[in-house]
Amino acid sequence: MGFIDDSLLANPLAASPAVARIDRQNSGVLWFTMISNAQNSVLYYRSTDNGSTWQYAGGWNFGVTIHEISNLHITNYGDLWLAFRTNENSRDRISIIRATGGSTTFAAGSPRMLAEPANGGVAGAIHNGLEIHSIGLPPSQAQRIVVAAGTRVGGSSGVTLYGANMATNGALTANNALFTGKRQWLYPGAAGRLTPQIEIEHWGDGKSASVPHLWVSFGRTDLRVVKLAWNGSTWAGPTNTVLLTSGLTAQNAIAGRWDGTRFLTAVPNPDSAATDTVLVLERNQANSSTILRTSPSHPAGAVRNCTLAYNSVSRDFRVFAVGTSSDLLYYVDYARAAGTWTTWTTVTAVMGGSNYSVRHESYGSARYDVITAHAGSPNTLVSTNVGLSYAPSLPTWQYGTNPTTPPANGAAVDVAKAMLLDWAFSDPDPNDAQSAWALSRQIGSGTVQYLRASDSTWQAGEVKNPGGSTQVNMPASLWVGAGGAGDPAHTYRVKVWDGANLASLYSSALVVVPSAVTNPTITSPDTDGASWTSDTITLFWTVTEQTAYQVQLLNASAALIYDSGWRGGTAPTFSIPTRVEDGQTYTIRLRTRNGEGLASNPVDRTVVVDYTEPTPPVVAALPMPHRGLVRVSITNPLAPSLIPDTSFEVDLSGWTALNATQARVNTWASDGEWSCQITPSGSASNAYTQSVQVPAAPGDVLTGWADVLPVTGNKPAAAYLHWFTGAGVFISSTVAHFPATAGEPQRVSVTGVAPASTGRVAVAAGVALNPASGDVVFVDAVRLMAGAVPYVLSNDLQRRHLGDTASEVTIGRGIPEGGTWDDWTVRSGQPYEYRAVTYGANGTTSYGPWTA
Incomplete structure (x- = not known):
């Protein structure tokens, strides 16, 4: 137990077990609040070691008697919210206050009053019992706060909801307009303290929700529940509530918890034949049906009071209760997977049999946190961690963490190399660790085998290997099967044990495909250190099998300046779309993938760029x-042109318009008096005029020129080399784009290397990138020349x-x-x-x- 502090109050925890005075920040810091001995201030305590030790963090003084405080609610942002009630000017004054703090800091804000109904001079005559909750409004971090107050009016009792806004700067304002419809429900009943419970439909952490619908439960001798739907800015209060049960022994508070899936409440069983049990009522999300669960009989007889908390991982729940024959606090668990209860277990004796408080859930700590008060001179308050035993979560495979780790599920792995399998251990208890592991292997549909790490052998039965390492490195001699690269896929699964020797289930399958590396051979550039005369490089290679390839270009300092990334396909050629500089040395790096997807070793080819100079003038x-x-x-x-009539001075014979219409005009010309006007169709990615096809052979270096005059500057001008087979079947294109300026003539050029299977080539010029019909261009002086001829x-x-x-x-x-x-x-x-x-x-x- 962790000692917190002393108290002189008769009921330090207000004899209301359902009111959770303890909560946890996401950072792991536990907080607890209580009223001071003078009853005019509230004290805050924190623990940074899961409740083993506690320190006073700070507090605030209100100057008048504080008659009660609510639960402590900590938001996802770490804010600490409380509601409290005072009796001032014969009024039950309800106020809220926000504090902030961490492992070493604390600061309290200023309180904001939300209500002050007249009480006729009797404190608590109207309001007695408080609960608070807040929701955040990301990304501004503004908040909306709800307070539920137990209410007595005339002969009726029930609940009243009060609202408040917190602005981004922390300013608080009362705002009951947060609720539409009803926000108060009253029913005939006996007087006395009635502490409501409120929760949003969170994800199981008590704090975060996508849509924060609001649940409210309340009652003293009967139990009612109501759900308020959130519409984006307000909650809608229905006319009626749902009566869950009645005939209860009077309770100061009845626990109500949303566990991420359903709303749970727990009461001493009103059935006269089962008063030594706790009745848990589970309300479905639609608030349309209830499941009843009855605990085993309590060891101390009829149940006086109870509360509950839920397991945020499994959604199991734990009931805490005190019977009539002693002040001992017991707990019992309900396991959902098995649909069974455990047996009652003692926690400790508590002051008056009712001064205890339990955190709503186990989220983030794998334990239930309980605060108990103990009679003495003075009384003492201590915390108890009631631990949970969680089996580890399924281990998850880690990919690509090492050069020999499979890069993805289903990836091919080189049978000539070792293989490292890597997984992540995970446990709901963040302090738990792996203590052992087991690894299974199945080759194709063969028998499942298990690795015995002590002698690196495969066994027929499961082998539990001790150790906390989450990796196993297997040499090729261990992981590769008898069929080598011809084996079917391997399937691996891993199982782990935690520090308490609890085992996980086996992980999902990790599939690897045994494969042998297939390396390509670069055929052009044909030698290492070859002289390259063009400003672009086209790579050619051969390989026995290929499903993808990657081409990289590195400079003389081995810095990467271009990376194609992995591209699917079987084409044994690629033009690098990066201009290489004259006089520089470059390395071209090629990788291919074989039929199973296994990457080859990198194959390099170095070239020294030596551009072709213009013909001397x-x-x-x-x-x-x-x-x-x-x-x-x-x-x-000029080098001789391989095509005739480059300047359209005679006619358009041999020229073909693609995705356009063409006309011979004398509106503009750069050579002679005539040019070719290209008018795009407006429905294609490019538009150009193309020359006749002339003979070419694979590996030929050719250059095309043209003078162009764009009418608009909307689309770039373009020069093309179109490669064809000897039979005239199109193979591919080499293209160069040039920014266009409306009305400004310019020369465009393109140099390319004829790909494999080339038998013919044509030169073309026009406009690219989806030109409209108005993006007219004039073309003249078109030439096709052998070599990398610069204009x-x-x-x-x-x-x-x-x-x-x-x-x-x-x-x-x-x-x-x-x-x-x-x-x-x-x-x-x-x-x-x-x-x-x-x-x-x-x-x-x-x-x-x-x-x-």
């Missing part, structure tokens, strides 16, 4: 002495005195492809020579020869 200088200048013409030689961004023009390298100077910059430059700075009689510097779109530079 040629200049021609024409002196014009009559004008005092030299006119320099720049020629940027010309611009030229610079340099000049020097003939043969004098020291006099070199750049006289013109940004000169377009095939442009001219007038040199006005020449001096008469001085011989000069010129050269052009060409900048390619891939970032390369080429220098032409010096020409006089």
Whole structure:
């Protein structure tokens, strides 16, 4: 027992066992409250070791006599709520107060009065018996508070509900508008204390609910229950209550608990033939039916008083009761799975046979917490932990915690490697731990076997292996069956025992598929350290079986710059959608999965990027002495185009519009006078004009160019290489997109490597990403060339005195492809020579020869 404090009060716990003065924060701190000896303040105590020791945390002084306090209710936020009653100005004044605290802190707020009915000068004549509950309103953490007050009016007794709001800043206001319909129910009956009980339909923790419907039970010689539905902002009080039972010996309070599924109440059995039993009444969630359960006979005869608490894991419940022949407190459990009662067990003797209090539930601690008062000079209050014996929960498999742990249920596992099985132990008692384990294996539909860890063998019967480790590492020689990779799937299950030697059931199945690694072979790039001339890389490989693949690109520092992730499919090729930089070294990493889904070992290929430079430019200088200048013409030689009529100067023969209409127009042209106008259909993902197909072979590097003029900037311009078989069957596309500016001409290009089975290729240009019919684009100067040919961004023009390298100077910059430059700075009689510097779109530079 854990000593709490002394008390000089005649009934420190108000002789009302159903009123729970003890509650638990989610952090694990237990709290208990009681009225001080002077009866003008309330004291708060806390325990951080499950009730073994207690410390005074703080309190508050109200300045007048406090006649009673309610239960202690702790919210999901950790707030500590109390209601209390005073007698002021001949009124039963009902107030509430909120405190906050933790393992080392405590602070009490200011009280808020909710009601003060006139009592004719007799304290408790109107209200006698209080219960409080609060719900939170996430995410603001505002709260709604309900107080149920036992009520006596005339010759009738019952309950009255009072409401309050707490704002986010903690400000309290009374608010009876929280209730619609009725909030007071009165019935003829004897006078005396009548402490109601209130609960929301929580999930079993006493605090959290998705929809906080409210249950209220009350009575002294009879027992009634009422359910108020929550509609999102208020509770609706029905006209009538449900009478559960009557003819009771007068009770100061009758326990009422929602256990996460049903509403439970417990009373001394009113049946004259069974007064030595406790009657538990279970009301269903719909509040439409009741199940009655009768306890075994109490060892101390007729039951004087009782309360109950529930097991938050199993929903079993425990009844606490005192009989008439002694002041000994006993408890008895009802086990739902078996539908049976245990036998009564002694807790301790309690002061007056009625000064005890029990926490509503076992949530979070695997024990029932009981506070008892004991007569003496002074009286003492102590706590008792009445422990629960829980079997462990089902162990759960942990995946991917180690390189040899199965990454998922049903995953393939390499038969050449060890396999680590990993599980998590879980017990309703957070202080419990694993003490032993058993592991079963079944290969296909074969006989179940059990691992004996002491000699690493499989046995026909269950083997209990002592130990707290939740992992077992099995070498391939232990876990792989006689059929190796050809074996059917293995099924593993694990069972655990806790510190009390209670066993769990076997876990769910962990299925692994024995498999052998199948590694791919990269065929292009064909050698490690190969020179790569394009700004994009297309990978080709061969493999005997494949269901998925993953391609990664790493830079020279081994930093990952692209990861395709695992992609399903059997295609032995992939174009990496990341531009590689000239002069840099990259590593391409490939993994594939075999038919069972087992990943291969990584296969790497290193490439050194060496872009193809533009063809060196040629200049021609024409002196014009009559004008005092030299006119320099720049020629940027182009590789021969593999398709005819690249500029639509004759007709549209050989050009096909896809998802669009096309027309030969002279509205705009970049080469000659004519271009091709593409008008999208507006119902497809792209629209373009495509050239005739020309021969190509797998591995060929080809480049397509086009000049385009977008009418709008809504959709990107695009260049395409379409790959076909020799019979003209489409294989795939290499595509490049370019942001478009309305009315601004631009050059688009795409370079690609012909995939396997390629026999023909076509170049296309247009607009992409779901263009509308208004996203018209003009296309001209379409070319298809062998190699990774960069198009010309611009030229610079340099000049020097003939043969004098020291006099070199750049006289013109940004000169377009095939442009001219007038040199006005020449001096008469001085011989000069010129050269052009060409900048390619891939970032390369080429220098032409010096020409006089």
